[in-house]
Every structure is written in structure tokens, then in C-alpha cells.
Amino acid sequence: MIILGASGDLTERLLLPGIGSLITGGDEGDLRLLDGLTVIGSGRSEHGTEEWRGTVRSAFDGVQATGAVADAIVEATDYVRADPTSKDDWGALLERVHGDLVIYFALPPTVVIKVAQAIGDLDLPEHTVLALEKPFGDDAEGAAHLNAELVKLVPEERIHRVDHFLAQRAALAMLAMRFNNRLLEGTWSADHIERVEIVYDEKLGLEGRAGYYDHAGALKDMLQSHLLQVLAITACEAPLAVDAEHLRDSLATALAATRVWPHGKVFPNTDQPSRRGRYTAGSVGEKELPAYVDEPDVDPENGTETLAEIALEVATPRWAGVPFVLRSGKAIGDPRNEIRAQYRGVRLRPEGQTGSGQPEQLVLGFKPPRVEFRFTSGGGDMPFELEPVEVTGALPKSKVTEYGEVLRGVLGDDPTLSIRGDVAVQCWRIVQPVLDAWAAGDVPLDDYAAGSGGPESWSGSVSE
Secondary structure (H helix, E strand, O other), rough: OEEEEEOOHHHHHHHHHHHHHHHHHHHHHHHHHHHOOOOEEOOOOOOHHHHHHHHHHHHHHHHHHHOOHHHHHHHHOEEEEEOOOOOOOOOHHOOOOOOOOEEEEEOOOHHHHHHHHOOOOOOOOOOEEEEEEOOOOOOHHHHHHHHHHOOOOOOOEEEEEEEEEHOOOHHHHHHHHHHHHHHHHHOOOOEEEEEEEEEEEEEEEOOHHHHHOOOOHHHHHHHHHHHHHHHHHHHHOOOOOOOOOOHHHHHHHHHEEEOOOOOOOOOOOOOOOOEEEEOOOOEEEEEOOOOOHOOOOOOHHHHOOOEEEEEEOOOOOOOOOOOOEEEEEEEOOOOEEEEEEEOOOOOOOOOOOOOOOOOEEEEEEEEOEEEEEEEEEOOOOOOOEEEEEEEEEEOOOOOOOOOHHHHHHHOOOOOOOOHHHHHHHHHHHHHHHHHHHHOOOOEEEEEEEOOOOOOOOOOOOOOO
């Protein structure tokens, strides 16, 4: 495995611990995948071999990855300083390759295209696999261009577009629960569900990521990629099998039917199907945050949003007429991270019952991984008084991280949990009307204090 951009934060924080988690929590099949694995880090930065091995060892230690397999990977690993867009620099990389090859692009899409063009004429191993991080292009045209360059190198089934949200416990639980429980399977449609919210807020501010984030913003960073994949799992039809062909066909069909909400008002105080905001100075817990525009390397003229909400419709017989609200924001004081299905109320309640009878809600939480079911019951102090009841439970945990799941597929040549090329294009197509409306100034950029739940004008938002 050659990791391009290995000196970046993603490699040390996610990729290497993901490999380590396969050692710690994987099964015999995972250990076979790792048997004989050589990890070559590469980038423009200078790193000595021993320094790089220390980085790999430290990442393994962080997930308690020890033993013979871990030791062998650390001892075999090496770092090669190279410009991946230079055809000449690839000689030093490829001379270290024996057998099958995985090229992991921890690089921006514009650089990935240049690398693909640089290595197009090289004699790559017969079985070469490509793995790349989002964003997959900067718009639908860019995604299609990226796809065209990649398939010149390897077939589509050996291209892994990584979105680790497909390996989140909540997403996997949604996939399992929907099709394996009669109670849910029979009510999972517009006939019974009024609204679906997919929310991933966080307390963190910019955290030194201005170089990427100030040109992306919340919508491109989270909604266009991660949360649309979760929507697809939530809304798709049952696949014939959970495999690379049938599951990805189902997800693609759901996204092909997804469009910006066309049926009138979803959010209070606006007729637009989207909202955006940007944090000002404030405190999140005990941490003081400056205003986003005062963060290092931020250009206020970019008008970058740190909070985005959009309303979508999945225009299929199962879901037509149900708003799917996607939201993600930074510097939120009490963040929600969940998939929430709001059921419709019953048609008629018997007279003589008192109290609050609220419609059911099913919640699958990302952090911590959990399931909640909220419904109406009674029979407490007053025999006919209605009371809300909540049943909660933890989702099954895995010692294999989300990136470990991703790497299991990459190393095992199984793209089930990766994004197919046509889906990458569809996701840009879905959000383009929102981006156009923002560029035209049709949607204001509202302020909210760091540590709050969002702009005060967003009364009735999903944060409440």
C-alpha cells in the first residue's frame, strides 16, 4: 500500500489506526489480508525511515495493536519523499512494490487527477486498486472528469471512493434494522413517517483546517458527501443482497430520485429549502473560540458557512412528500448526531384520555452509537393519563474503526462500502441548486454565537 499524502493529519489520525484496528479487532480473514502487507508512506515532506516507523508504531499503539503482525508491518514500512504528480518520482515508489498494489490518495481531487495523468503510462502491477478521499471533484462535471481519469488506470470495481460514514455504527444499524424487523419494515414509508432528520453537529471549531474548510464549508464538507450517503441507506429499497452490486444499486437508485424540496415551506421564517450560518465568538464548554472570520488563514470574503441545513425529497412511491432534513454545524454547544424518524400521529384518540400523546420517534445515534424509541404510554399515577416513554439501548460496538472497515474493503477488493462513480456525480447534482441559490444571495448567511444551538432566527430548527 502506497499512501500518497502520508505526512498529512488523516494518515496518522485515521488511516494507520484503521489498519491497527484490523489487527486488534479483526478476525482471521483480516489477519490474512494484512499478512505480508508493506505500507509505503510518501509525500513532498522530508521524513526519515525511523521517524516514519515511529509514526506507524504510535498509531498502532493508540489502538492497542501489538503482536507479530503489527511488528512485521512496522519493520517493513518505509517512507519515500516524492512528488506524486511527477512521473519520474514514481520510479522510487514502484521499485518497492512486489505483488498487488493499493494506491491510497490522501490528496485533494485536483491533485488526484494530476497523479492519475502522471501514472497513466507507467507499468503498474496487474492488480492495482485505487482508494481516494472526498471530495470527489468540486461539482458534477469535476466528479465525472475525475471518474474518467481513474477508469483509464483500473476498472471501476477497483476504485474505492472512501466515505467512512457508510461504516458508522448508526448507518450499519439502519441497514440491518429496516429490513429485519417487521415493526419497522412495515411502517418505513411516507404512509407512517412524517419527517426524517439526519444531523451531525459538533463542538469543534475550525481546528486549523482553513486551507481546506474555508473553500468547502459545511455543505460540501458534510452534507454533500457523508449525510447524503446516510440518507441513501435510510431511504433505499431492500437490496437483493448486501454486496457491492446490489447494495450499491439500491443506494444509487435512492439518490437518483433525490432532489431539493419542491413543495413549499419546511423551515420557519423562510420559503427557501436551505439555511446557512457562520459562528461568531463564543465559548463551547470551557473553550473560547474566536469568530470564524478571525480564525487563522480564513478569508472573510469567501462567505464560508459553518452550519448548513437543507431539505430534500426522495421522489419514490415509498417516500414522496416526506422532507428529509440534513444538517451539520461546527461550534455547536449541545450537538446532536443522529438519524431521527418522526412518525405521523394517530388518526383518532379516544375521549377520556388526558396528557400528552406524542407521535413515535425512532432515533439512531452516531455519538455515542445508540438506538432510542419514543412512544406514548400511560397507566401511571392517573390510570388514563398519557405519558411519553423512551426505550434506549447501545448499538453493538466494534474494535474495528470506521476506517478499519473501509480498509478491510480496500485490501479485500470489496467495494461494498465505497462510493460508486455515478453516485459521486449524483451527490453533486443534488446540492447544485442550493449552491446556486447561495451564490445568487438568495439565502442569507446568518450569525450564531459559538456554543449556541444555531442562529436565533432559526426558531423551530432541528437543533430544538
